[in-house]
Amino acid sequence: MKYEIKKGKKMKIGFIGFGNVSSTLASILKKEGHEIYTSSTNRSKKTKELINKIGAISLKDFNEVSKISEVVISANSPSKAIPIAKKYGKLSKNIFIDLNNISPDSTLEISNELGDKFLKGAIIGKINLNENFIFISGKNAEKISILRNSKLKIKILSESVSDASIIKTLRSIYTKGVSALLIETFKIAKEMNLEEELFETLELTEGELFKVKSLSRINNSILYSKRKYDELKDILEYLNKFNDLNEEKTDLILLKATLKAFKSIQD
Amino acid sequence: MKYEIKKGKKMKIGFIGFGNVSSTLASILKKEGHEIYTSSTNRSKKTKELINKIGAISLKDFNEVSKISEVVISANSPSKAIPIAKKYGKLSKNIFIDLNNISPDSTLEISNELGDKFLKGAIIGKINLNENFIFISGKNAEKISILRNSKLKIKILSESVSDASIIKTLRSIYTKGVSALLIETFKIAKEMNLEEELFETLELTEGELFKVKSLSRINNSILYSKRKYDELKDILEYLNKFNDLNEEKTDLILLKATLKAFKSIQD
Known part of the structure; x- marks a missing residue:
């Protein structure tokens, strides 16, 4: 399996929510020079501190995050995945990636709503600061290959969006x-x-x-x-x-x- | 897990049958200087050649093998394990080891017949010329620890004879x-x-x-x-x-x- 590391342009990456998965990925991507967006409105003191520590830019709300970002990432909980994807995926003009542990059926439901800008991602194993394996499927999966680095090993599975969930x-x-x-x-x-x-x-x-x-x-x-x-x-x-x-x-x-x-x- | 290699005296080791497991073990033990006994009477040409090649001594029958050996080893097939153990184990004055894949119940049945001279052995994984793991249980299990060498890693499990089968x-x-x-x-x-x-x-x-x-x-x-x-x-x-x-x-x-x-x- 090749996890080719491509150096490319720096991107605006938005996170809906800023839990363990989001903050770990944000920290890795920030160090590579990407711009990280999220929102600390109504979030806990701990989350606000984490956002500051990582150097992410906090906007008024997730609507703003979705509008400004070239890649919007949702890593929340399986139960919230569909409503979040429908709401913020629609606001996004570019790529929307769902990283939640949802079924192939739920993936197709989101895909029907969002079309080709939707990518499904699956994190294989545990998330950490040193090495992460993320499998991506969807029509435009290749577009995020520039996010690959030594700590973020992205494998493009196929253009069939549900493959990552399968x-x-x-x-x-x-x-x-x-x-x-x-x-x-x-x-x-x-x-x-x-x-x-x-x-x-x-x-x-x-x-x-x-x-x-x-x-x-x-x-x-x-x-x-x-x-x-x-x-x-x-x-x-x-x-x-x-x-x-x-x-x-x-x-x-x-x-x-x-x-x-x-x-x-x-x- | 320690597989201590003890250098000890050379022993007379008899094999009832000379299939893959027996011949592999015999070959390893012969190289360590032990005397190997078996019987080629009524065996195939291939088995006879194998016995010669390894340098095992072929006696008239397995009765003789059982009488002369200090350790008798049965590695045949599960279905023949009990009758072989009862017949040749009784003729043996010393240690009788069953290496067949038999149940804890069958192990106890043999043990009831042969008493403390009976040891149960279990081969873990595949047998080969380079490295083998054999677990042994039974009252006198320690007595065969001198057969240990770099290619034959013997672990004494316990004095409870059925533990190796369990x-x-x-x-x-x-x-x-x-x-x-x-x-x-x-x-x-x-x-x-x-x-x-x-x-x-x-x-x-x-x-x-x-x-x-x-x-x-x-x-x-x-x-x-x-x-x-x-x-x-x-x-x-x-x-x-x-x-x-x-x-x-x-x-x-x-x-x-x-x-x-x-x-x-x-x-």
Whole structure:
């Protein structure tokens, strides 16, 4: 996979909201010389301080941010993604990118409203100041390739706008399935007093960081089991529809079991 | 995990059968100076040549091998493990090791017959000439620690003879579950024409060899789906019994789904 780093012109980049994802990306893009816009109106003292620290320009409201920016980025929460995209995407004359964890269906809904200026982005893994992988799909995806740098590895997936959400969905099926499997297997191992030995055993074939990674997955899954259960329910619904439309049906045996496992963790 | 390499006396080691596992171990142990015994009576021309090549001593039959050896090793097939252990284990005056992929119940059955001279061994991963991990459990497990060398990493698990089979069982739940999950996820990805992109995406967080490892798991699972299904059925039966005896029950949601998936691959 090539994450080519193109040096290009400096852009005006607007953020709707300024949470963890937005502020991390803004900080990286600011250091590359881009102009960062957002709005601190009605935001917490902490957010205002963060905006100042990063050196972002705070405008009166997000309407202004959307109008002035060449690229508008929405990184908020899945539940707010659609209304934000419809409102601020319409005000944007250029590119509007949604980075929220939304379903392929929601992506298409936004795309129907905004047309070719809409790009879907999917952040792969955790966001941090050192290295981020963002997958982008949409007709005009190439236009944001100039935002690429050593800390922001942007992969243009395809012109089909929903592909970034589909990739994220498929990734989710695998990673959540592994988490459910780890929880079940290590629960049995613990009852048999062979938890440590099993970690050691699996580390031999699964890689040196297996234990650290697995414990992080287990803890994360238990902590956010409600949210993960909801995400899995959406995924199952989407794939059931996909199956209905396709001749070749895929048994969703493991996905259904993962959903059931997350339900049982939650209870 | 320490795989201490102890230099010790040279031992007489007998192999019941001389297939892939036996011949690989024999070759490694011969190079360390141990005396290797087996029997080529009624064996194929290929096996006879292999015995000669390695420099193992061929006796009249396995009865002789069992009587003369200080350590008798059975690496055959799960279905022959119990009768072989009962027959040749009884003839052995010293240590008898079963290396077959058998259930904790079968391990206990052999142990009841042979007592403390019986050790259970579990090979973790694939056997090869360069590096092998063998977990051993049983009262006298320490006695074979002198067989350790740089190519044969022996971990003494515990004095509880069934622990090596339990570890292998738990490992199996995880690895077969991952395989079933990979097959299901990549089937959907393929239908969506995003198979390659999904491999690339997962490689970012799951490690560089993810694609190679996953393809090998998928192919292996499809090729040996019947055998894997049978193994999973045994595991489920064993854990159901374990659950019945324990106050704390574990939902076997993912295990049951993995079994169902392997059934569907088979059909």
